[in-house]
Amino acid sequence: MPIYLGFDASTQGLTVTAIETDPQRRILFSRTLNYDEALPHYGTRHGVLPHTDPLVAFSPPMMWAEALDRMMAALAADGSLDLSRIAAVSGSAQQHGSVYCTALAAERLASLDPARALSSQLTDVFSRSDSPIWMDASTSRQCAAITALVGEDILQRVTGSRAFERFTGPQIRKYAELDPEGYARTSRIHLVSSFLASLLVAGDAPVDPGDASGMNLMDLNTAAWAESLVHATAPDLERRLPLVKPSSSVIGTLSAYWVQRYGFPAARVVAWSGDNPCSLVGAGLIEPGIRGVSLGTSDTVFAYEQEPANDPSGSGHVFASPTGQFMALTCFKNGSLARERIRDEYSLDWSGFAHALRSTPPGNRGRVLLPWFEPEITPLVTNGGIRRYGLDPDDGPANVRGIVEAQVLSMARHTRWMGDPVRRIHATGGAAVNEEILHILADVFNAEVYRFEAGNSAALGAALRAFHADTLTQGRPLRWPEVIQGFVVPLESSGIPPNPEHVQTYAAVAPIHAACESHALYGSGDPFPLIAAFARSPA
Ligand code: ADP
Ligand code: XUL
Secondary structure, three states: OOEEEEEEEOOOEEEEEEEEOOOOOEEEEEEEEEHHHHOHHHOOEOOEEOOOOOOOOEEOHHHHHHHHHHHHHHHHHHOOOOHHHEEEEEEEEOOOOEEEEOOHHHHHHHOOOOOOOOHHHOOOOEOOOOEEOOOOOOOHHHHHHHHHHHOHHHHHHHHOOOOOOOOHHHHHHHHHHHOHHHHHHOOEEEEHHHHHHHHHHOOOOOEOHHHHOOOOOEEOOOOEEOHHHHHHHOOOOHHHOOOEOOOOOEEEEOOHHHHHHHOOOOOEEEOOEEHHHHHHHHOOOOOOOEEEEEEOOOEEEEEEEOOOOOOOOOOOEEEEOOOOOEEEEEEEOOOHHHHHHHHHHOOOOHHHHHHHHHOOOOOHHHOEEEOOOOOEOOOOEOOOOOEEEOOOOOOHHHHHHHHHHHHHHHHHHHOHHHOOOOOEEEEEOHHHHOHHHHHHHHHHHOOEEEOEOOOOHHHHHHHHHHHHHHHHHOOOOOOHHHHHOOOOOEOHHHOEOOOHHHHHHHHHHHHHHHHHHHHHHHOOOOOHHHHHHHHHOOO
């Protein structure tokens, strides 16, 4: 009766989900540690270090290590889990973020003392004490330089993405340029996923192709480092990069530190991956026709792809999928935190926010609120700041509707490249508990929306990946539909069908939203006549 653990190291916290597969398939345990609350001594806000430059977003890697240690302690202390049954462990982490380690890291990890806290033993393993994360947008210059050397088409064709500010390659280039000494002292550059996996095995973990696709460094077709990209990024980089190994690789076992300090068994550790590739599995996207929408710190829209098909606009990505195929993904930075900003601006709680959505008409009388509190990834917005079109700033409910509608209309428009008519949406992430938001998703996408018991699809996906790899190692591999069966089951009550009347309303509002976006970004035609015409049209 094995137990599988899946971690998710997200922007704001660390979650662990434990599942059992026999005699019954069920989630046994799930717990989240919020970085700001549980580890206030790092001084983060929403998991990120405050910085005067709005384009910069760093987090302390030591905080992630301490969170992992605390979570393992909590699992051991809880008493409801029989630790001896844990057969395999895997994990998911926010993508793109990088951790810079000195040559001492290997030595320190190999000799961890189970009598002392992990963080106290890692003080000299980082060549830089902060990690740039996915919210960082400060590398436009480096993106341009890499693109000039390699060519935009080749970059997109080879790596699945053109150069993006938050991607690891441009971040590494910036570090090598600004702190050549620190770069010289760096012997390994990990992703957040491979860093945490390294702590579990007390060694040097590989990255998997799913997370490595978020670096602008890996050839998507061979799942190996692309030489031309590695050379274009930073000097002598290849030896600093981890190995790329298949997502289902067993990369070691829980090290003596975890065994002796907390009583864990020497369970198999399976390669960690990025949160989006893990969510693909945890949200059941192992076939075409379904869209995953993750309403977390970032909002992401993703889909399973048999073959890689690039976004002609250049704003989306193709990543490797842990199931061996591909995933299409578009990321929107102003997700939950932007909704929170509006919620707080009008002194609401989430139930007041939902009430505001219920009490306002779909389409919002054509009024639009572009949600770019922070510089945005999709569409590319370098100077943050929200834009209101036709909205009175004092009208709280209309502003609440304005932001959610603009976010969802943007998701729909910027992900049309993913192809296939959308039959259904699998919604995950913290904001998926908000049914009013899901209604807007259903109506804008004209698709049925489902939710799942496990709120955190990334942690569940990681646990399922551990299960899959474990059966593979034992020579009785399961197919993916068999792996997810019984775990990825939509909540009976959660099917939200689109309302045909509202679908029509949003079809009429979509061009207004597009016109506002073009006006805000490129100064194109004034959208007010469109808003006025919509407001005059019969309801
Ligand atoms: P992460 O991407 O960091 O894993 P989560 O998926 O856990 O984040 O989502 C966290 C976010 O969920 C919070 O920032 C919060 O804004 C949002 N959230 C929580 N409850 C609600 C709710 N009832 N309505 C809308 N958003 C919510
Ligand atoms: C995806 C992206 C985010 C992070 C954080 O490209 O940047 O979704 O993975 O969750």
